Amino acid sequence: MHIQLICLGIFQAVVTTNAVTIYGQQTLTTSTTSAAGSEYTGPAAYNPTTLVPPPVPSPFNTQFTLQLQNGGTNGLSIPVDGAFLGFSIEMSVANQVLGKNSSFIQVPFLNLMANLQQRAGRVHVRVGGNTQETAVLLDSTPDGRILEKNATGSSNPTQTPPLVFTPDLLRMMRKISSFVNVRWFLGIPFLVDTPNRLAIAEQGQAILGDYLIGLQAGNEPDLYARHLHRNSTYGPYDYVGEFGDLVTQMSNDANAKNRNLLIGPNIAYADWTTEDIWNTGFVDQFSANLAYLAVENYPTDNCAVQFNTGGTVHAPQDVFPSYLDHNAGRSIINKFLNSTNYAQSKGKKLLMFETNTASCGGFPGVSDVFGAALWGIDYGLQMAYSNFSGALLHVGGQNPFTSPPTNQSTYHQWTVGPVYYSSLVVAETLGPSNATQVLDLNANGGDIHTPAYAIYENGNPVRVGIVNFVDDPSGASTLSVSIAIGGSGVGQPNATPAQVKVKYLLASSVSQKGNYTWAGQTFGGHFDSDGRPIGTENITTVQCDQVNNVCVISVPAPSYALVFLDGTLTETEGAPSTTFPTTAQTKTRNTATVDATLLATSNGGFDKKKLGSTSPGGGVKNAAGAVRPAVGVVGSVLAVVGGVLFVFLRGV
Structure with missing residues (x-):
């Protein structure tokens, strides 16, 4: 190994990197096609299938x-802010999206967040999902990685693996917030409730401080019985009881000092309705502990194709038109209008905590095209108008963004998907005043x-x-x-x-x-x-x-x-323009192999044939493709020594 040092003479107490996400590709055994005659068997995130747009409506007044x-x-909405559309990152892929560890942060991720900070002043990001539900915080892992998955212990129809992680994941998040104003949501492991694992709450508060703005208590609990995590009679009152147990446990934990950050009920609106929860008295009982109320919902799913669930197979060409009109967003939101009113009556903010175009990988030709960007804009603004206080777009596939497969990382960069454009445009539309009404x-x-x-x-x-x-x-x-x-x-x-x-x-x-x-x-x-x-x-x-x-x-x-209307642009009102350039390149040969079981992509999935959502009702959640042993290198490392910024060009 050789290391070359270049002194740049920049006095800034930072650590950053041009690290690469490490995961491999494997040809899928089942292709998803949608246009006549199309045939594609490669990674789902890069499926070239192009669909036929719907015809011009007739009559059409221009x-x-x-x-x-x-x-x-x-008829104006409640006040909302420009950080309305944030992102949800499945915990199992945080090391691929955010960075390898606290010393190796993904430069493209920083830039993407900086674009939004420039317009809205801050960005809201959740690290969690189904893989948070059984996650265990350890002081360290045997190989030094900040996150590992147990591929042999997976559960759910979408193959969610058990997860272990170290405090360095939280330190990496805190370091990101020193570069760009990212505020974080975490989740308390809720599937193990006797007692709950509170280490993430303890360490999260200690490490993230004020950058931690919420702790999710339960992810889609209305699916617990269906997924065999609870008995078949598990219902809303059971969830409320377990939430109460969590509050009691936190009250007895001197290290979980802030017990007012909890978020619930986080249902998928699958087997329960929000009214089922409100009718239990949940909000009144735990008002002092609830930072936010939250739900999770998506227009449809592609789970039958991705995971052979036996459910309905939706043809992408058939569903494409349903994303291309004003009813697309309204059809998701309508069932929550009573809940947005209810939240206001209780002095609470309601979040759409996880959403995207479709679950289990989305649809080729639908989720990865310009129509999805327009859908995301209309959906986001409709949620704001309907008195939601924010929404998180789940990261996976090309949406909102993905890093390249590791064996292409030396010559390929990231892919930015259509709903990232949605988040950027909505941020600029709403602006940074935190008091705009829609x-x-x-x-x-x-x-x-x-x-x-x-x-x-x-x-x-x-x-x-x-x-x-x-x-x-x-x-x-x-x-x-x-x-x-x-x-x-x-x-x-x-x-x-x-x-x-x-x-x-x-x-x-x-x-x-x-x-x-x-x-x-x-x-x-x-x-x-x-x-x-x-x-x-x-x-x-x-x-x-x-x-x-x-x-x-x-x-x-x-x-x-x-x-x-007043000629004042909002693109620079949130914060000064900031970018994080890639200043050095890694070697392009003699790279090291990596154990595939530690690098599984998608939001909890590890199946080497198909990847996708961790929830049958989830959003666009699969990453670029299935994994196999891949090659990869750590990118250029920026580090501070004595107030001077050095660039390390590392080779293996």
């Missing part, structure tokens, strides 16, 4: 007006293909977001949307500005894979990104007609347009 007013607008404008006579939202601050509209779900390369379906403020018989003087600025999220089709542009910048396609947007930013200035009190905005088919 011209309509959005009439806004300053002050006195009814209004669904029921635009275009309620046409489900052209939803629009107004964003209010201090009672006045400051931004408008318009979605065009229609796929039409001819240009005939481009929207011409007239925005007016005041006037027009609403009892207010004309208040339309002289000009507005517009940012567009664009692609050629709802079926396009990668290379979408947000205001002219992109994260590229497969293996293209280090987490920093590339390209020249392009912001459109639209001159308004103040005589007729109108600004006319063009919205191509398909696209999302964000209109800044």
Whole structure:
């Protein structure tokens, strides 16, 4: 081994890295195809299948007006903040997404979080899921890794492995928060409730401090009986009783000092409803302990294909249109509207704690295309309008992002998926004020293909977001949307500005894979990104007609347009622009092999044939593919010695 030191003379007390996620690929034995004649048997995350977009609706009105007013607008949401869309990382893959350990942090992850911090001021990330439920915190592991899985002890239909981890996982999270303002959710192992394992709560509070904002108590407890974790009669009152046992145990633990961080009930809305929990008196009984109320939900699943569950097989081409209209998000949210009202009545915030396009790997041609980005924007803004206080997009496959297979890490970068664009755009739409209110404008006579939202601050509209779900390369379906403020018989003087600025999220089709542009910048396609947007930013200035009190905005088919009514952009209001460049490369040969059983990807899955969700109702949860013994190296290491930043070029 040789080590070369380069003194950069930068005085900064940091440790970072260009580490690579280490996992291998194996050809899948069952292909998922959707377009006629398609055939693909490689890693699911890079499936090239392209679907046929739905036809242009008929009739389709392309011209309509959005009439806004300053002050006195009814129907606004509760105040929300720009960090509304965060991320959920299955605990079993945290070492692949976040970094190898506290000294080797994934630079692309830092950049992706920094983009959001720049717009919203902070990012919310949960490390947990089904693999947290039996996780054991050890002082160390025999081989020194911060996380290991027991492939022989898996459970659930989706093969969730038992997990052990060390405090260095928490130290790595804390170090990430020293670079970018990431606030963390963790979970207490709940499947073992006699007594609960509180080490993660103790160490989490000690290491993360104020960066720890919540502790999940139970992950999808309404599925416990179905998954044979509890007896067949296990119900809401049983969960509430176990929650009470946890509170009592924490009260007797001097090291679990903050007992007000708990999150429940976290149900999947599968075998119980939220009302089943509320009716037990859960919130009133534990109000002092509940930092948040939370649910988990997804529009559908691909579990029958990924895990041979015997359930319904959904053809991607058949479900594709259901993601491309305003009803897609509303159909998920409607069953929780009573709960958002209930949460407000109890002075609590309700989170969508885990969600994405579909469970068990998502659908090729649906979850990995531009239509999913538009879906994520509309879904996110609809949740905000419906009085959710945040949502976490589960990480897996290409969504929201994934690192390359280790044996390609020396020449490939990360893949940024469509719903990361959703999170970026929603952050910029909502902004960093932490007090924006959202209004669904029921635009275009309620046409489900052209939803629009107004964003209010201090009672006045400051931004408008318009979605065009229609796929039409001819240009005939481009929207011409007239925005007016005041006037027009609403009892207010004309208040339309002289000009507005517009940012567009664009692609050629709802079926396009990668290379979408947000205001002219992109994260590229497969293996293209280090987490920093590339390209020249392009912001459109639209001159308004103040005589007729109108600004006319063009919205191509398909696209999302964000209109800044006061001309103030939100992209730099959350925090100064920060990037973490990769400054050195690892050797590209003579690398070491790695035990595959320690490097299984997906959110708990380890099956060498199929990977996916840990929950039949879960989100897009599988990583790039199944594992086998792979090769990999640690990337460039940035470390501080005596206040001077060194770069270590390491070779094996």
